[in-house]
Amino acid sequence: MDLTEFDEIRPYNDDELPQILEELIADPAFINAACAAIPNVSFEMLAYQMRGCKTKQDFQKTFCYGILWKIAADYTDGLTLDHTALPDKQKAYTYLSNHRDIILDSGFLSILLIDHGMDTVEIAIGDNLLIYPWIKKLVRVNKSFIVQRALTMRQMLESSARMSRYMHYTVSVKNQSIWMAQREGRAKDSNDLTQDSILKMLAMGGEGDILDRLMEMNIAPTAISYEYDPCDYLKAQEFQLKRDVEGYKKTTQDDLKNMQTGLFGYKGKVHFQVAPCINDVLSTLDRSLSKPELYATISTLIDKRIHANYRIYPGNYVAHDLLSGQATFSAQYTVEEKQHFETYIEKQLARIDIPNKDLPFLREKMLLMYANPLINYQITQ
Structure with missing residues (x-):
């Protein structure tokens, strides 16, 4: 496998961090944003701490973890995770969830996983949100991979296939969990339904038939319940x-x-409920079903598991x-x-x-x- 094909979209490798962190430290727009996010610490001190980060996880634990728990303390009435449906903490999963908040759905999940003794997730993030160069660098330091959006039909197919290969490599070779929304963009009316196109993209990479490829991703439907949506x-x-x-x-x-x-904004209580991995059901599905029937069946299965695990x-x-x-x-x-x-x-x-x-x-x-x-x-x- 030629891993260089992922260079444009993947998170930075740890050996690339020193250079990228220096670029961020020198960027006036990043300096302004960092001082606004962490107002009580001088930027010199922040730069010193950044230079001490040797891995992406160092960076997340040094900065993101504290900032996200502060947001939870200031703007929620409690942040909780039930992960008991997935007893194997060493295994990599694709947490496929409903989508409420552009940053916090994946951010909150990662800090909750750390507190449960697990690794953070790699995050699928649309390039439409990466409006400044420093944001693009920062999210890739923070274990995000880039979903390219404004492309022609042909480019979109190539981009989706590459992203799918990357995600399969991440889960099955790196043993690294991923978070992904069940649809492109947030469901504005909170009627959370999985888009078949997400499953089609996931089935572009990997080996075997559609079911084999999806089973390789260890999809764990995850229900996110915000009491209030700011x-x-x-x-x-x-x-x-x-x-x-x-x-x-x-x-x-x-x-x-x-x-x-x-x-x-104020969110009230926020709860993450992870449902069992869907592989048990995928392994029993009829492999002779047509592709549209197969995708519709799997989307419905994921939807049911998310809906049944809402906190009301x-x-x-x-x-x-x-x-x-x-x-x-x-x-x-x-x-x-x-x-x-x-x-x-x-x-x-x-x-x-x-x-x-x-x-x-x-x-x-x-x-x-x-x-x-x-x-x-x-x-x-």
């Missing part, structure tokens, strides 16, 4: 803009605002009842919890600043974001 009002706003403005597209500035709001919060029940106009789930929340959630929704709606603000439409979209996880969870019970 970006909920931005997602609702996007729904109205897409409805009202022909050809509406988010800007780089919008992406930055989503990242910032996601990081520093009082707000999810309240949102469902407010949408339906019924009191179906009134036993699941108190009067205070209902009041608290309604106040929260109104406060978030007030943050939306667009022309011709359609409040009934926006409110319905916001409530649906909180009701959908419960609707999907109910189906699995």
Whole structure:
């Protein structure tokens, strides 16, 4: 295998770190960002600590671990992981999860894995988010590999095949776990469904038939449950803009605002529930099924495992009842919890600043974001 084909997309190798860290230390834009992220430490001290990092994991433990736990302490009411469905801590998995936050889904998972005595994950990240050179360098120091997005159809096929080969190499040869979202981009309405295209990409690399190739990836569906989504009002706003403005597209500035709001907005409780690896079911599937049937069956299997492992919060029940106009789930929340959630929704709606603000439409979209996880969870019970 020619490993140089991955040079453009893979995380940096540890022997490349000294040079890259020096480039970051010399970059004024990185200096500004680092001083904002770690305000109580001089940049000279940060640079000294960076130079002491010999491996990517050193860097993660020295910087990312502390910053992420500080975000969890300041902006959540608790961050938890249940990993008991995967008893073998030495094995590499592909954590395939629903997607709520651009940075924190994978970031929180990594620090929780460290606290469970395991290694951090390599992270699939879209190049649309790497808007400055220092961000691209930083994510590759932080064990990210790059998903190339704005390509022609032919380039996209070649890029997907290369990424798939890289992921197979990472899990089966490096024995390194990976985190990946079940779809491209976040589900704006929290109706989390696996895109067949993700599975097709995963099946491009590896050996054997589709099932052999997917089994090589040790896919472990993972349910991420945020009690509150700080970006909920931005997602609702996007729904109205897409409805009202022909050809509406988010800007780089919008992406930055989503990242910032996601990081520093209130999230309530956050829980990661890892489901069993799907290999047990894959090994029993009928190999004579057509490709579309096979992918549809596997997507449904992953969806069910994610939906069944959601943690349902009082707000999810309240949102469902407010949408339906019924009191179906009134036993699941108190009067205070209902009041608290309604106040929260109104406060978030007030943050939306667009022309011709359609409040009934926006409110319905916001409530649906909180009701959908419960609707999907109910189906699995």
